[in-house]
Amino acid sequence: xxxxxxxxxxxxxxxxxxxxxxxxxxxxxxxxSVFFALVFLTVVTVAQSNYNLGSFDIAVVxxxxxxxxxxxxxxxxxxxxxKPFNLIVFLSSFVFVGLFxxxxxxxxxxxxxxxxxxxxxxxxASAEL
Amino acid sequence: MATIxxxxxxxxxxxxxxxxxxxxxxLAHHFDTPEQQFxxxxxxxxxxxxxxVLFFSGMFCAYAIFxxxxxxxxxxxxxxxxxxxGAINTGVLLFSSLTMAWAVRCSQTEEHKKLVALxxxxxxxxMVFLGVKSIEYSHKWGMGLLPPGSxxxxxxxxxxxxxxxxELHGFSDSMAYFLTHSLYFLCAPFALIxxxxxxxLIIAKVTGKDFQYACAKPLLVVALSFFGGVGLGTILESxxxxxGEGHVAMAGDHGHGEEHAEGDHDDHAHEGGxxxxxxxxxxxEGTVGVVESPLGEDYAAVELLAENETNTGxxxxxxxxxxxxxxxxxxxxxxxxxxxxxxxxLDGEVNTPKQAGVFFGIYYCMTGVHAIHILAGIxxxxxLxxxxxxxxxxxxxxxxxxxxxxxxxxxxxxxxxxxxLLYLIR
Numbered sequence: 298x299x300x301x302x303x304x305x306x307x308x309x310x311x312x313x314x315x316x317x318x319x320x321x322x323x324x325x326x327x328x329x330s331v332f333f334a335l336v337f338l339t340v341v342t343v344a345q346s347n348y349n350l351g352s353f354d355i356a357v358v359x360x361x362x363x364x365x366x367x368x369x370x371x372x373x374x375x376x377x378x379x380k381p382f383n384l385i386v387f388l389s390s391f392v393f394v395g396l397f398x399x400x401x402x403x404x405x406x407x408x409x410x411x412x413x414x415x416x417x418x419x420x421x422a423s424a425e426l
Numbered sequence: 427m428a429t430i431x432x433x434x435x436x437x438x439x440x441x442x443x444x445x446x447x448x449x450x451x452x453l454a455h456h457f458d459t460p461e462q463q464f465x466x467x468x469x470x471x472x473x474x475x476x477x478x479v480l481f482f483s484g485m486f487c488a489y490a491i492f493x494x495x496x497x498x499x500x501x502x503x504x505x506x507x508x509x510x511x512g513a514i515n516t517g518v519l520l521f522s523s524l525t526m527a528w529a530v531r532c533s534q535t536e537e538h539k540k541l542v543a544l545x546x547x548x549x550x551x552x553m554v555f556l557g558v559k560s561i562e563y564s565h566k567w568g569m570g571l572l573p574p575g576s577x578x579x580x581x582x583x584x585x586x587x588x589x590x591x592x593e594l595h596g597f598s599d600s601m602a603y604f605l606t607h608s609l610y611f612l613c614a615p616f617a618l619i620x621x622x623x624x625x626x627l628i629i630a631k632v633t634g635k636d637f638q639y640a641c642a643k644p645l646l647v648v649a650l651s652f653f654g655g656v657g658l659g660t661i662l663e664s665x666x667x668x669x670g671e672g673h674v675a676m677a678g679d680h681g682h683g684e685e686h687a688e689g690d691h692d693d694h695a696h697e698g699g700x701x702x703x704x705x706x707x708x709x710x711e712g713t714v715g716v717v718e719s720p721l722g723e724d725y726a727a728v729e730l731l732a733e734n735e736t737n738t739g740x741x742x743x744x745x746x747x748x749x750x751x752x753x754x755x756x757x758x759x760x761x762x763x764x765x766x767x768x769x770x771x772l773d774g775e776v777n778t779p780k781q782a783g784v785f786f787g788i789y790y791c792m793t794g795v796h797a798i799h800i801l802a803g804i805x806x807x808x809x810l811x812x813x814x815x816x817x818x819x820x821x822x823x824x825x826x827x828x829x830x831x832x833x834x835x836x837x838x839x840x841x842x843x844x845x846x847l848l849y850l851i852r
Contacts, residue, residue, distance in 0.1 A: 318822070320534035325531070332521070335520045336520060339513065339845075342846050343509065365842045370839065373523055373524075373831075379468075382469070394483040397480075398486065417781070419581070420570070420580050420779070
């Protein structure tokens with residue numbers, strides 16, 4: 298939060314701003330290369346869904362999605378150049394998401410046998426049936 | 427932060443003129459420097475994004491639990507989600523993220539015209555996304571792919587008429603009308619908005635209000651983009667409908683249907699009707715080869731090859747062969763409605779309210795809440811667009827653009843996970 302925190306990071310102010318400026322415009326080249334990387338990864342993830350990878354399926358899909366999320370987070374959301382505190386705040390939320398999902402899932406797994414049986418009949422198609 | 431904007435709104439038409447560090451109109455009095463103001467606002471928006479992540483994690487958790495317990499339901503149901511539409515929407519959102527990030531850059535470099543154009547592009551992309559989404563939703567509603575309470579999909583009659591909905595599924599007349607004409611209901615508010623903006627544009631032009639005219643012009647394009655999205659969705663939806671093929675493949679490479687049939691065999695055999703035949707297909711497995719197969723001696727080799735997970739084509743062949751043989755042996759009295767053998771029946775196991783219905787409940791919850799976030803994003807982006815036209819932002823004061831950008835990227839980030847988790851399940 299210090300007003301002096303910006304002075305070390307002048308490499309990113311390409312537009313020759315005056316001394317007190319704290320804006321660090323992203324270079325156009327970087328914005329476009331991140332965008333094309335994201336589109337490429339989308340094509341990859343759609344293409345891989347045509348192959349049956351068995352139980353690795355979900356892992357592969359989540360891996361690609363996480364790379365895309367990292368690209369968006371680090372560059373579009375400026376986290377790579379931002380004050381580290383914002384990054385810590387954001388990442389801490391995922392720690393709690395992890396705790397929440399893991400604990401709830403393990404609870405659901407252990408208590409699953411006592412759940413109601415959920416197989417039932419499809420709805421009727423016509424009056425004759 | 428909101429306080430900055432309310433303070434500055436009176437005089438900020440001249441904000442870009444004051445480059446001094448004394449008391450520019452856009453600098454709230456409780457901040458010492460523009461950078462302190464920017465950093466405070468940024469921390470605030472990051473804390474808000476944290477609450478958003480936690481909020482969405484509840485739905486991702488519901489998804490994870492149900493997928494863990496019933497993986498076959500997800501495989502079966504994602505066949506109903508059009509991958510092409512999902513992929514197009516992903517591309518649209520990614521592009522809007524690019525234009526948003528670019529807009530933040532323009533606000534920092536004080537390129538005012540470009541900033542307006544880029545915010546308007548981002549807004550148009552959001553509208554295209556919603557247009558494609560409304561095609562997806564209305565298509566599913568007409569087929570009855572709904573949460574458990576109102577689920578009525580049946581493979582034998584994919585698009586029931588309004589009368590059938592009332593007679594068979596007990597919907598009221600008005601509800602049946604809504605379900606069969608839902609696209610009109612989804613388009614109506616956007617058509618009203620577009621008409622309203624057009625009227626505003628004309629009035630502003632006639633009365634010579636230049637600023638209002640400058641606002642209405644991009645907003646009309648934005649409002650019309652929704653219908654561009656609807657058109658795009660219609661084209662792709664009509665070209666991408668092949669549920670049948672997908673189901674054939676599933677009958678082949680999916681053990682669950684047969685497992686269930688074997689397990690429930692005793693119950694089903696007594697019920698008669700269309701369910702007897704699932705049991706029979708499973709039964710026939712043991713006695714394959716009694717009746718001569720058209721595949722002849724190659725059949726054993728084909729069966730061996732079909733063991734391979736990836737060889738879905740041969741799996742289908744073997745599945746069809748088994749079904750044919752059980753028919754030839756007279757073990758099965760096929761129901762005429764299910765004469766497509768194995769397509770609707772094996773898969774039909776999961777197309778029930780308590781299975782597919784729950785999947786679609788989760789689907790509507792996740793994509794619906796995401797769509798609400800898009801709507802909220804449209805709201806703040808319109809506010810941003812008007813301020814950008816007013817040239818409120820400069821290289822010392824670009825916070826609002828940056829904050830809205832962060833929110834918009836988070837919405838994109840959630841979709842990055844939603845798309846493969848819902849549309850790309852095999």
